[in-house]
Amino acid sequence: MSEVKIPAALRTEFGKGAARRIRRADQVPAVIYGHGAEPKHVSVPGHELLLALRTANVLISLEIDGKSELVIPKAVQRDPIKGFLEHVDLLSVKRGEKVNVEIPVTAEGELAPGGNLLEHVLAALPVEAEATHIPESVTVSVEGLEAGASVLAKDIELPKGVTLAVDEDAVVIQVLAAQAEEAAAEETEEGAEAAEGAEAAPAEEAADDEA
Structure with missing residues (x-):
């Protein structure tokens, strides 16, 4: 698997307001975990990250303050309606390390x-x-x-x-088996019809009593 190089910047502002400002600037807030180190909070260009994430378990070389850090995506949060990236958790890895x-x-x-x-x-x-x-x-x-x-x-x-x-x-x-699938579907439909009939019966009886 080839590496994808993406620039990143350390961030010091946190919270929903800061995250919204980062996303308005076409960046994605992300956190780097791993190797027992303190989590590192960064912002990553949204378009470049989106393209990279089209490959499962993509290996990303983040360029941070002149240094490279290898990471792989571990958790990706997207907007449920528009689908844009909201936040990404990244796992720091080393060459030769098993994951x-x-x-x-x-x-x-x-x-x-x-x-x-x-x-x-x-x-x-x-x-x-x-x-x-x-x-x-x-x-x-x-x-x-x-x-x-x-x-x-x-x-x-x-x-x-x-x-x-x-x-x-x-x-x-x-x-x-296709037959098994059809039979299961028919049983489900019959069960639903029976349940509807059972619910309708008391209502009809009540209407008769009122009449």
Whole structure:
């Protein structure tokens, strides 16, 4: 994974008012944690950070007061309506250091005929990897899988130096029978109709009594 260089500035003002001023200046308030050091509060250019975060677990080289500090994103807060970045927590890392992260899982291939459905039980796979060699994603083949089949964590081929940080028998992907899905949907609809009927009956009885 290549490094993304982004300038950052230390900040001394805190609170909601300060955060709003930072965002109005097209910056994002962020905090750097890690290695037992005191948290470091910085502001980062919003557009550059937004572009960097398009890559999962992106390795960022923050340029602060003439010094470089390697970080990876740990928590990202976005505006629930407009989607812009509100705040980012960053984890300080060192070259050669192992970190626990979650990497996206992508499925490729066609399921066996029958209209079955693919369910991602784990959308992201917990792994341990060197901070400067975190894979962007892992790809799993589901070619020809039939209903009832599943892909376990141990079935996924990981890049060299990357190990699982989850039970090896954890289900990552499974194939659901289309009939089972339809039956479950029908049961849900029937249950809702029965509940509506049960609620309507007392109301009708009450109306009859009043009449």
